[in-house]
Amino acid sequence: MFATRQISSIAKRAFSTSTSSNAAKVAVLGAAGGIGQPLSLLLKQSSLISHLSLYDIVNTPGVAADLSHINSNSKVSGHVPDNNGLKEALTGCDIVVIPAGVPRKPGMTRDDLFNTNASIVRDLATACAEHCPKAHILVIANPVNSTVPIVAEVFKKAGVFDPKRLFGVTTLDVVRASRFVSEVKKVTTEEAKITVIGGHSGVTIVPLLSQSGHSFTEEEVKALTHRIQFGGDEVVKAKNGTGSATLSMAFAGARFTNSLLEATVAGKKNVVEPTFVKSEIFAKEGVEFFATNVELGPNGVEKIHPIGQVNAYEQGLIDAAVPELKGNIAKGKAFIVKA
Ligand code: NAI
Numbered sequence: 001m002f003a004t005r006q007i008s009s010i011a012k013r014a015f016s017t018s019t020s021s022n023a024a025k026v027a028v029l030g031a032a033g034g035i036g037q038p039l040s041l042l043l044k045q046s047s048l049i050s051h052l053s054l055y056d057i058v059n060t061p062g063v064a065a066d067l068s069h070i071n072s073n074s075k076v077s078g079h080v081p082d083n084n085g086l087k088e089a090l091t092g093c094d095i096v097v098i099p100a101g102v103p104r105k106p107g108m109t110r111d112d113l114f115n116t117n118a119s120i121v122r123d124l125a126t127a128c129a130e131h132c133p134k135a136h137i138l139v140i141a142n143p144v145n146s147t148v149p150i151v152a153e154v155f156k157k158a159g160v161f162d163p164k165r166l167f168g169v170t171t172l173d174v175v176r177a178s179r180f181v182s183e184v185k186k187v188t189t190e191e192a193k194i195t196v197i198g199g200h201s202g203v204t205i206v207p208l209l210s211q212s213g214h215s216f217t218e219e220e221v222k223a224l225t226h227r228i229q230f231g232g233d234e235v236v237k238a239k240n241g242t243g244s245a246t247l248s249m250a251f252a253g254a255r256f257t258n259s260l261l262e263a264t265v266a267g268k269k270n271v272v273e274p275t276f277v278k279s280e281i282f283a284k285e286g287v288e289f290f291a292t293n294v295e296l297g298p299n300g301v302e303k304i305h306p307i308g309q310v311n312a313y314e315q316g317l318i319d320a321a322v323p324e325l326k327g328n329i330a331k332g333k334a335f336i337v338k339a
Contacts, residue, residue, distance in 0.1 A: 023050035023074070024265050026257065027093045027132075029124050030100025031078075032059035034246035035140060035253065039099060042254035044070050048261040055079045055089035056100070086124075090131035094264070097169075097257055098124055101141035103244040104236050110143040110201040111328070118335050121147045125154040133160035136167065136260060136300050140253055144168040144200040145325055146332030148276055148289055153336035164300035167260075168276025170200045170291045171252035172245065176231040177207050180224055185214050196228065196274055197292045197307055198321040199328065205229045206317045208310055221313060263296035271296045272305070279304050286326050288333075 026043060030036045031054035040054055044067050052067070052074045054060045064078025079085035090096065101117035104110065121141050128137060133155075141147050148168040155161035177194035185192060192214070198206040207228045209221055216224065227234075235245040256275065262268040276291040281304070295303040310318065 022265055023048050024094035024261060025049075025051040025053060025092050026095045026097065026261075027053040027055060027089050027135075029055045029089070029096060029098045030141070032056035032063050033099060034103065034243050035099040035249045037063055038247055038250035039097065039253045039257075040067055041070075042250055043097075043257060044072055044074060044076065046258060046261060047073060048258070048265045049074045051092075052076045053079065053089045053093065055086060057081060086127045087131050090127055090135075093128075093132040093135045095136045095138065095257060095260060096128055096132060097138040097140065097253060098147075099140040099249070099253065100124060101147075103246075104142070104232075105241050105243075106236055108236075110232075111146070111331075113142050114146055114331065117141050117143070117147060118150055118332070121150050122154055122336060125151040126158070129155050129158035129160050133158070134162070134165070136165045136264070138167050138169050138253070138257060138260070140169045140249065142200070143328060143332075144170065144276060145204060145289075145328035146335070149329045149332035150336055152278065152289075153333055157336065162300070163278035166277065167256070167300075168200060168289065168291065169253055169256050170196065170205075170274055170276050171256045172232075172249050173200060173205050173207075173228060174274050175248065175252045175255070177224075177228045180227050180231070181209070181212065181214065184216075184220055184224060187214075194228075195293060195308070197290070198318070199276060199289075199291060199325045201328070202229055202324075203317070204321045204325050204328070206314065206321050208308070208314055210311045210314060211308060225317065260296055260300075263302070264298055264300070267298065277301055277304065281307065282322055282325075285322055286330075287322055288329055290325070 026049050028040050054064045060078035064076045068076040079089040101120045139147050173196045178189045178192045182189045182192040195208045195211050198204045259271050259273045263271040272293050275294050279290040281290045293305040
């Protein structure tokens with residue numbers, strides 16, 4: 001049995017409702033999109049969700065009606081901007097996942113999305129700060145290195161920022177790393193657990209292959225590192241102008257959300273996921289946010305794991321990532337602070 005102090009705020013609220021068991025209200029913003037739809041489908045399977053709230057500027061009533069027929073226990077609601085839809089979608093939320101925004105086309109970097117997605121994320125974050133200021137915010141919309149600082153600044157302006165509850169979703173990088181290494185080393189993905197640190201774009205994605213327990217040739221290290229850093233480009237190219245990773249991202253987004261639900265709602269211990277959070281690791285270098293493995297707990301970030309031992313090659317990758325990240329973070333911050 002839980003000691004009272006160990007029960008999270010989400011769990012307490014859920015225990016106090018008469019209708020459902022220990023479960024959370026989770027919103028997906030951008031729920032009708034390429035990521036949003038399969039992500040919502042995967043989340044509909046969770047017994048730790050009591051209410052799945054789907055918001056988009058279009059098409060969510062249809063997506064919600066469709067998902068609502070699946071016989072898992074969560075209620076599903078669909079919201080569009082009419083009739084205070086965003087307020088309805090967010091009120092009472094414990095977790096908000098944000099895959100709203102435009103994806104890349106061939107030849108684009110994630111930073112090229114900034115002009116469009118920065119204002120989408122700012123507006124959604126403003127609504128979250130107003131209607132569910134205590135919710136955990138999971139940012140998928142790119143460029144993650146800049147959109148996470150945007151959410152932080154919006155929450156700071158509203159006086160409700162809690163750094164333990166803001167996460168840039170970098171799970172897809174470790175999912176890819178695990179799969180790619182399993183192919184090269186001919187092992188299962190269970191046996192290919194790869195730590196990836198830094199940020200979520202190009203050279204800011206830093207795989208630490210030396211910590212995996214496998215040995216690699218120099219060629220393997222270079223090829224794998226490049227593939228993990230630029231794996232998203234393979235999908236953008238193959239989709240030939242129709243978008244970027246959606247299905248693998250939905251898988252990764254659901255994995256992270258489920259881990260957070262296990263830590264916050266189910267009280268599970270030792271839940272560790274990589275994620276881009278406010279971190280002291282490179283704070284002295286002016287890098288306010290950094291992805292490392294993070295232990296999740298009842299209130300979100302429980303413990304930020306250190307980088308651990310790295311070799312000279314990986315140190316070089318970190319040295320290249322830090323200034324790039326610093327610029328990306330400053331750009332996001334300036335978008336709100338100057339506004
Ligand atoms: P999509 O275009 O298929 O879907 C985006 C959805 O957002 C659309 O349904 C659109 O109507 C909606 N939307 C636009 N403005 C909105 C607003 N103000 N409020 C609510 N919804 C709004 O795009 P897709 O493929 O789902 O990608 C979404 C985002 O996720 C992109 O920014 C993409 O770069 C990013 N992404 C992030 C990854 C990561 O690892 N963090 C991986 C892959 C994509």
